[in-house]
Amino acid sequence: QKEVEQNSGPLSVPEGAIASLNCTYSDRVSQSFFWYRQYSGKSPELIMSIYSNGDKEDGRFTAQLNKASQYVSLLIRDSQPSDSATYLCAVTDNYGQNFVFGPGTRLSVLP
Amino acid sequence: DTGVSQDPRHKITKRGQNVTFRCDPISEHNRLYWYRQTLGQGPEFLTYFQNEAQLEKSRLLSDRFSAERPKGSFSTLEIQRTEQGDSAMYLCASSLTGLAGQETQYFGPGTRLLVL
Numbered sequence: 001q002k003e004v005e006q007n008s009g010p011l012s013v014p015e016g017a018i019a020s021l022n023c024t025y026s027d028r029v030s031q032s033f034f035w036y037r038q039y040s041g042k043s044p045e046l047i048m049s050i051y052s053n054g055d056k057e058d059g060r061f062t063a064q065l066n067k068a069s070q071y072v073s074l075l076i077r078d079s080q081p082s083d084s085a086t087y088l089c090a091v092t093d094n095y096g097q098n099f100v101f102g103p104g105t106r107l108s109v110l111p
Numbered sequence: 112d113t114g115v116s117q118d119p120r121h122k123i124t125k126r127g128q129n130v131t132f133r134c135d136p137i138s139e140h141n142r143l144y145w146y147r148q149t150l151g152q153g154p155e156f157l158t159y160f161q162n163e164a165q166l167e168k169s170r171l172l173s174d175r176f177s178a179e180r181p182k183g184s185f186s187t188l189e190i191q192r193t194e195q196g197d198s199a200m201y202l203c204a205s206s207l208t209g210l211a212g213q214e215t216q217y218f219g220p221g222t223r224l225l226v227l
């Protein structure tokens with residue numbers, strides 16, 4: 001049974017700070033990792049995908065992957081109140097099937 | 112707007128009634144997924160199709176649930192004899208098979224079901 005774990009939060013950071021969101025997964029064959037943002041009452045929207053160890057940057061977002069530690073994180077620089085949402089970590093296997101989502105971390109960026 | 116549409120957006124029904132939801136994926140996407148999400152939880156996988164073939168079903172999908180994708184385009188999810196525990200957001204996502212494992216799922220707006 002694959003498991004994806006995230007701290008449920010809420011994680012509160014002041015505006016302009018760096019928000020750090022963490023995710024661990026249990027299945028060593030997991031190959032693809034995704035971060036989705038979900039506003040209350042809305043559906044998830046993709047922020048980042050990462051497939052290789054190391055860092056991947058896209059604007060204010062940086063995803064970090066460490067397959068040996070089975071750990072993936074998302075850093076949000078210069079956090080804005082509009083970043084306040086639930087962030088979902090999703091993990092899948094080499095065939096792109098069996099997406100497993102974590103429970104999400106609720107982020108609150110305080111003005 | 113991701114290009115994935117779902118209908119209806121909201122559904123209120125009485126316990127014991129049947130309900131059917133529709134999902135229209137992004138047109139060139141060959142994979143279509145159904146998820147269920149309850150408050151405070153991440154989406155839970157229900158089933159997925161590659162073209163018209165239903166390739167996997169979760170243990171969560173009891174015999175009251177059935178899904179179809181008859182022509183490999185839109186899909187329907189039917190819940191028979193609804194129970195109050197079926198109240199949830201039902202999400203559809205679609206993707207295009209690409210490099211092994213490197214496919215991205217795009218979600219529709221969801222159908223929120225309330226069973227009274």
